[in-house]
Amino acid sequence: MSGLRCCASAGCLARGSGALMGALETAISRGQLGDQIQLRPVGCLGPCSQGPLLALDPDGDLYAGVDPQDAETLVAALARRLHQSSDQATPLEWAPARGERLDLRAPFFQRQRRIVLEHCGLIDPTDLEQAIAVGAYGQLERVLQGWSPEQVVTELQRSGLRGRGGAGYPTGLKWATVARMPGARKVVVCNADEGDPGAFMDRAVLEGDPHRVLEGMVIAAYAVGADHGFIYIRAEYELAIERLRLAIEQAVDRGRLGAALFGTGFGFTLELRVGAGAYVCGEETALIASIEGKRGTPRPRPPYPAELGVGGRPTLINNVETFANVAPILREGADWFAAIGTAGSSGTKVFSLTGHVRRGGLVEVPMGTSLATVVLDMGEGSPHGSAVKAVQTGGPSGGCVPADRLDTPLDYESLQALGTIMGSGGMVVLDQSTDMVALAAYFMAFCREESCGKCVPCRAGTVQLHGLLKKILAGQASQADLDQLETLGAMVMDTSLCGLGQSAPKPMLSTLRYFRGDYLARLEAP
Amino acid sequence: MPVPSKPESFMALEAIFLRHHRSPDSLIEILHHSQKFYSYLSDDLLRHVAARLQLPLSLVKGTASFYHLFRFQPPARHRCVVCTGTACQIQGAPALIAAMEEGLGLKLGARRGDGWASLSEVRCLGTCSDSPLVQIDDSIGRQQTVAGLRRWLQELEP
Numbered sequence: 156m157s158g159l160r161c162c163a164s165a166g167c168l169a170r171g172s173g174a175l176m177g178a179l180e181t182a183i184s185r186g187q188l189g190d191q192i193q194l195r196p197v198g199c200l201g202p203c204s205q206g207p208l209l210a211l212d213p214d215g216d217l218y219a220g221v222d223p224q225d226a227e228t229l230v231a232a233l234a235r236r237l238h239q240s241s242d243q244a245t246p247l248e249w250a251p252a253r254g255e256r257l258d259l260r261a262p263f264f265q266r267q268r269r270i271v272l273e274h275c276g277l278i279d280p281t282d283l284e285q286a287i288a289v290g291a292y293g294q295l296e297r298v299l300q301g302w303s304p305e306q307v308v309t310e311l312q313r314s315g316l317r318g319r320g321g322a323g324y325p326t327g328l329k330w331a332t333v334a335r336m337p338g339a340r341k342v343v344v345c346n347a348d349e350g351d352p353g354a355f356m357d358r359a360v361l362e363g364d365p366h367r368v369l370e371g372m373v374i375a376a377y378a379v380g381a382d383h384g385f386i387y388i389r390a391e392y393e394l395a396i397e398r399l400r401l402a403i404e405q406a407v408d409r410g411r412l413g414a415a416l417f418g419t420g421f422g423f424t425l426e427l428r429v430g431a432g433a434y435v436c437g438e439e440t441a442l443i444a445s446i447e448g449k450r451g452t453p454r455p456r457p458p459y460p461a462e463l464g465v466g467g468r469p470t471l472i473n474n475v476e477t478f479a480n481v482a483p484i485l486r487e488g489a490d491w492f493a494a495i496g497t498a499g500s501s502g503t504k505v506f507s508l509t510g511h512v513r514r515g516g517l518v519e520v521p522m523g524t525s526l527a528t529v530v531l532d533m534g535e536g537s538p539h540g541s542a543v544k545a546v547q548t549g550g551p552s553g554g555c556v557p558a559d560r561l562d563t564p565l566d567y568e569s570l571q572a573l574g575t576i577m578g579s580g581g582m583v584v585l586d587q588s589t590d591m592v593a594l595a596a597y598f599m600a601f602c603r604e605e606s607c608g609k610c611v612p613c614r615a616g617t618v619q620l621h622g623l624l625k626k627i628l629a630g631q632a633s634q635a636d637l638d639q640l641e642t643l644g645a646m647v648m649d650t651s652l653c654g655l656g657q658s659a660p661k662p663m664l665s666t667l668r669y670f671r672g673d674y675l676a677r678l679e680a681p
Numbered sequence: 682m683p684v685p686s687k688p689e690s691f692m693a694l695e696a697i698f699l700r701h702h703r704s705p706d707s708l709i710e711i712l713h714h715s716q717k718f719y720s721y722l723s724d725d726l727l728r729h730v731a732a733r734l735q736l737p738l739s740l741v742k743g744t745a746s747f748y749h750l751f752r753f754q755p756p757a758r759h760r761c762v763v764c765t766g767t768a769c770q771i772q773g774a775p776a777l778i779a780a781m782e783e784g785l786g787l788k789l790g791a792r793r794g795d796g797w798a799s800l801s802e803v804r805c806l807g808t809c810s811d812s813p814l815v816q817i818d819d820s821i822g823r824q825q826t827v828a829g830l831r832r833w834l835q836e837l838e839p
Binding site for chain 2: 165166169170203204206349350351352353354355358390391392428429430431432433434445446447448449450451452466507509510511515516547550581583585589594597601607
């Protein structure tokens with residue numbers, strides 16, 4: 156028996172993995188090998204920059220750049236091996252015509268620790284049975300049949316899990332707060348509005364292992380006492396939306412969602428809400444407004460969503476990756492999870508590694524891994540003989556880490572100290588060709604466009620800051636303009652209503668901090 | 682006051698209204714379906730939605746116009762989109778936008794009067810390993826070069 160796992164995530168699909176699967180299916184059925192070669196579509200296999208990717212079982216080999224034209228020779232080679240002997244240890248004598256077999260001893264694979272992504276790339280995300288076979292909903296069943304809600308909250312608190320959406324708020328504390336709120340009708344929301352440009356972690360999780368996220372949400376609902384939930388996902392993620400819709404239907408059919416779960420009195424229903432293109436809706440109060448069918452404008456906090464959320468009910472909001480961590484924490488125990496990563500940031504973090512990097516894709520590493528390990532070892536640095544100039548983390552709410560600080564460990568506090576944030580996990584590598592002032596202007600234009608317009612510092616401030624940056628780019632700015640840029644930036648950060656405005660100046664201020672020379676070189680001679 | 686609408690039209694939406702019990706908090710879901718069925722949100726359509734949900738037209742229009750993905754005129758025959766996510770931005774998106782503007786004779790964000798083509802940007806398509814990306818109608822150009830894009834634009838049907 157041989158198995159072929161073909162990546163059916165958006166990245167590989169765009170590179171033709173759909174046609175590859177079709178060709179493999181044809182070749183397998185033509186050779187009447189359907190019961191000897193099992194072909195299945197799976198979630199992200201990792202090095203997206205080398206797709207379409209194909210994994211071979213039981214060998215565990217990973218092939219990159221596989222074409223539909225390779226299907227015939229591959230199936231023939233597999234058939235030969237199946238006929239020759241029952242000894243599966245014989246290495247397969249085959250290579251894709253233009254692609255290659257990847258060396259799995261490379262740091263890209265060896266330095267990873269897959270917890271969130273443990274089943275991503277192994278199971279067919281459209282097949283609930285395969286998910287159940289690797290343990291999906293097993294923790295939900297265990298919890299419902301033997302744990303009190305308080306025990307679940309305590310376990311989460313002890314694990315040290317912090318919100319993976321960017322801010323890093325302790326998840327267990329958030330759950331405890333919502334659990335304490337009075338009222339029987341509480342709400343659980345999954346924030347899948349992954350809006351940072353250059354970030355695709357949540358997309359990969361939802362496309363590759365959607366039941367993992369659903370299970371985390373139902374367990375959360377049990378822990379805080381909620382009976383209804385929403386997944387708010389951005390409309391641009393068509394494939395993830397399709398997979399989620401299917402997963403929800405399957406879970407309802409199999410009694411994993413709905414009333415009286417696993418024969419208990421606990422029930423939970425779930426709705427999918429699709430965004431309509433507004434970055435600010437990733438902010439939790441704006442997200443709530445959008446779920447309620449309104450303009451996605453934030454409101455001041457307190458009251459926090461834990462008190463006053465969707466429809467005025469106490470609401471728990473967590474990010475996709477946070478929910479995906481719940482089942483393994485309960486399965487292996489809080490101590491196990493807390494031992495991974497660093498003291499203040501336990502567990503792993505998924506990053507999408509892109510930009511000027513040789514080997515890009517989706518990686519999951521223990522917290523505390525250094526940026527250098529991820530970018531230089533795993534990503535193998537910048538291509539075309541260029542050197543890394545900086546690494547951008549946290550998207551429009553984050554900043555740049557300069558090349559000489561790449562020894563910084565990836566944890567919430569270390570990144571904050573450098574003037575950036577962990578963010579949701581977007582990691583864009585910038586080589587020497589990158590114009591840092593233009594990059595700052597790019598992020599400022601983004602925030603200007605995405606500002607909802609409710610508060611003046613953000614609405615007017617981002618316009619002024621973008622104007623000043625354009626003036627510098629045009630070589631028409633003076634030292635006074637640069638001073639004003641910094642003063643105004645600090646003011647927008649201090650006085651904006653929500654996270655969008657409060658962090659809008661961050662990319663600019665961080666480039667000013669580390670690459671001031673790039674700005675000074677552009678000023679008009681006094 | 683809800684504005685009267687023409688109930689004989691937009692019948693395709695009745696099932697959607699029913700499924701959501703004509704509840705105001707389903708407005709965005711209903712706008713998504715409306716755009717899917719009728720390809721854009723015309724004034725008549727927005728009036729109809731307002732009337733069926735018993736919401737002021739100003740609120741319906743105000744909500745719809747807040748979100749980037751809702752269209753208020755028919756989509757162009759050729760929808761040309763440049764991804765301006767960070768990875769695309771640092772790897773050539775500005776040059777691709779310039780090539781699009783030149784090839785189509787349109788500014789970013791514009792649509793030609795006769796409905797032949799429109800040019801817009803998208804924040805991030807999420808497949809950054811293939812940056813820079815452009816999308817024309819249903820085809821995606823990966824690691825798109827300016828020269829390749831120029832040829833592509835010349836081949837667009839008039």
